[in-house]
Amino acid sequence: MQAKWLDIGPVTQIEPGMAATLPVIGGDEIAVFHTMRGEFYALVNKCPHKQGPLSQGIVHGDSVTCPLHNWKISLRSGEALGDDEGCVPTIPVKVDAGRIYLLREAVVPAKAALQAEAA
Amino acid sequence: MNAQTSFDKAQPLRERLPEKLVVIGNGMAGCRAVEEILARDPGRFAVTIFGAEPRVNYNRIMLSPVLAGEKTFDEIVINTAEWYAENGVELIAGDPVDHIDRERKTVVSRSGRVEPYDRLLIATGSDPFIIPVPGRDLPGVVTFRDLDDVDKMLAAAEQGGDAVVIGGGLLGLEAAHGLSLRGMKVTVIHLMPTLMERQLDEAAGWLLKQELERRGQTILTGADTAEIVAKDGHVGGVRLKDGRQIPADIVVMAVGIRPATMLAKTGGIECERGILVDDHMVTSDPDVLAVGECVQHRGQCYGLVAPLWEMCRALADHLTEQKLDGSGGYQGSVTATKLKVSGIDVFSAGDFSGGDDGEDIVMRDAARGVYKRLVLRNNRIIGAVLYGDTADGNWYFDLLKKEEDVSDIREGLIFGQAFALGAGALADPNAAVAALSDDAEICGCNGVTKGKVVQCILGGAASLDAVRSGCKASASCGSCTGLVESLLALTLGDEVQAGAKTMCKCTSFGHDDVRRLILEKELRAIPQVMQELHWTTPDGCASCRPALNYYLLCAWPGEYEDDQKSRFVNERLHANIQKDGTYSVVPRMWGGLTNPRELRAIADVVEKYDAPMVKVTGGQRLDIFGIRKEDLPAVWADLNAAGMVSGHAYGKSLRTVKTCVGSEWCRFGTQDSTGLGVTIERMTWGSWMPHKFKIAVSGCPRNCAEATIKDFGIVCVDSGYELHVGGNGGIKVRATDFLCKVATEEEALEHCAAFIQLYREQAHYLERTAPWIERVGLDHVKRAMFDDPEAVKRLAARFRYSQTFMQDDPWAKRAAGDRSDLHSHLATVVPAPTEYA
Ligand code: SRM
């Protein structure tokens, strides 16, 4: 049986205020964020506006500003903030004993069982 | 027998011989659990406690003051030998339990003692985590968990010398503090960029670091330990992954704890990270209970004492089948932490990532070194971080735990309990200010009284800015901005004018003020600017962070360390992001010149990386499109090999120096415009600026290089060089202003450097030269450059000095492996192979 949570490595691999990417074969690339406040979040790496790579935005508080046209996206809900409208799927994250885990079933469409391979 | 026990009538009465309760762990939770049971039903159990430590139960958290010399061991004992005797509790100290036999319901100790139980309580606490680096077993490497550890540290401190503490969390900092008080030279090595990152935000972590450094500790953040090195068979030092080596006579590992579950696991009790327990602290075996740091309750493990007290109450209620509290078992805890380092007040509680509907209330008082931040959601406090003044920590924590609605006291909340709950009038800041006497001081920095501020306002100052320039109130650190705004409102009512634009919503200061104050107050880091200038958000926003990063870089050349997380993606990745998330790469072609080697290298890159397009840009060079972030370093390496460097087509920096053919070939050319363009580009490339900066050199007034729509343009004439500034060919076309005419190339270069430096030092971030000159006026620029005959020289010298730090190719560094994290994926998720079978 596959564990419910997918281990994607130590918390130290993403510096606070930055994000890193996790391509998913057969699914959407995921952006994993580490906020300056030390929280971890994961979103599909596609801005609801025009699919900009959110992982490359500037992270502040618990939102990220998209690098393409400056939409502000909530890392908690994936929703566009302010006057903009749209939402990107979020992936539940947990941190345990210094490692980051993503909820496996949220990483790709159901069925496919997964494993993470270090790049 | 015990009068309190209520017998259930439906149950047959049985002979109530005391049941046998065995406790494993004579620590804070184990003993407290026994105390709670005794308080409820003293005769119910015959209790035996096994303790691995050869001593009675003591207050573990006070080991820090013991290390620091503020307390003795005797002062921190909780249960004396007499207590055990009086309560009929048998203590077997110094003999750890090695085995649990649930079949026979016995435990076996290291000395071979076999003890039967009816109920078993596991309270084994945690084990310090040891990072698996070479040298971790050397003598002189210690952890910080029990009295023996403290004794080892004290023995080392007697010899003096160097101590290295690995881990900048609560425990590590308390160890560092103690060792430093005991006379050792202490270095703290912390993996994360901020200290105590689990409890503190960046702002508070930064203040803490400053204070510890002021006290003489060396704090290395973002430092990863590679190895503990030996000297004569003992610890000799610590080597970091970046190669640095720190001498050490003792190394304290304080990187974290792991619930001590080994015993439970081998006894067949269900464990995950900790021993799994229900709300009554019962494990997967109904006769075995567990309490303290070793347990995992509703997915949570705790590392503080407060939750243990609650667990112990729930456990005792259950074991004695009664509820003194009337509670329905243990519900989990919200925790608060304080750092026990004398003279440093730090408090943190709850969740400080507010979320969408979360709001921050931030108060900074730089003069007192205070930073307070409350996080609210739905009018309830959900988190608090306090630095410097923690007096109200417990009050906030109480409001947080009770989930109290704070709408009514919101205005004054951040000023603390006394203020917020004071006389009703005080909760309204305007009323409070109105009540102040005329000679009450409003602005401490500049000694301005309320009377003076009001006078200034009545004298015509109708905005915050006007007051700032009129009487200096609020012009220095800004902490009295709220008071001045109240006075404006009280004095003028609706007539108050909105001030000049502030940098962003995080501050009440405009760009000019921030730039001035960075220099005046010698502010050298983003969190320092935010603290000293009373930023109202904890970590700024996407518009002030890049601006501050630039201002600091400009103010402190060579000293300021560029903050990558405050950079827009293009500048972080040294390439232009495209609409599909790939990047374009533009190598520099000095003055628009190229050669077969460069062209061949570009052609090779296009083929090798399958670039879908290569294009001649409007800036006289070639742009390669569609490169993935992972391939960028390799592409750059290939281009570097042909002698090309970054063209900074992505940067708020020098872009291109456009040239025409000039006197070398053109029948009209008056000077070597191409050669001059190349020299200028060599002088100016790599410089960071408020916005992008373009230069052109035309060989004659026909101006084929379009020098009169550039930020700095040179038009060559027979008698010398006409210098033009402030042109723009973009959104709003603006032709340049004529600055001056010079006779020689050297002068042209000197003036170019001086003009750029003036722009770098004075313009607002994201303001190009055209709008900057429109705003300040050409006269201002001319005066700044020419009133003082030495000005050009001085400005140019500052520019050249700053360039000595800027002119190493960012691509080369990345190609050599720098910041490879920015160019790689964490991992790739692939469907497990079996799924295809
Ligand atoms: C590649 C290039 C177009 C081309 O194919 O020729 C280009 C491409 C972009 N320009 Fe430009 N500009 C290019 C020459 C120009 C020129 C012509 C010149 O430099 O002689 C101008 C007008 C001259 C000027 O700047 O005064 C120009 C005025 C702009 C502007 C308007 C600036 C303004 O102050 O009004 C922007 C928008 C901005 O900077 O905010 C802009 C912004 C952009 C951006 C960076 C848009 C963006 O933010 O992503 C484009 C990046 C495309 C990409 O994905 O790589 N580009 N852009 C040219 C690169 C030149 C180079 O070698 O570095």
Ligand SMILES: Cc1cc2nc3c(=O)[nH]c(=O)nc-3n(C[C@H](O)[C@H](O)[C@H](O)COP(=O)(O)OP(=O)(O)OC[C@H]3O[C@@H](n4cnc5c(N)ncnc54)[C@H](O)[C@@H]3O)c2cc1C
């Ligand atoms: C230096 C220091 C400072 C701290 N400061 C604070 C603070 O300021 N605030 C705060 O809330 N918390 C603080 N803590 C944490 C706090 O001390 C712990 O949360 C608390 O002690 C946990 O209690 P416990 O009973 O679960 O574990 P412990 O107190 O560690 O007790 C477990 C005991 O079980 C024993 N044991 C383990 N295995 C066996 C075995 N097989 N057989 C017999 N005995 C065994 C151990 O030797 C130990 O004595 C601090 C901790 C340290 C080390």
Ligand code: SF4
């Ligand atoms: S003109 Fe507009 S579309 Fe063309 S490159 Fe410049 S910014 Fe992009």
Ligand code: FES
């Ligand atoms: S794609 Fe993100 S803002 Fe446009």
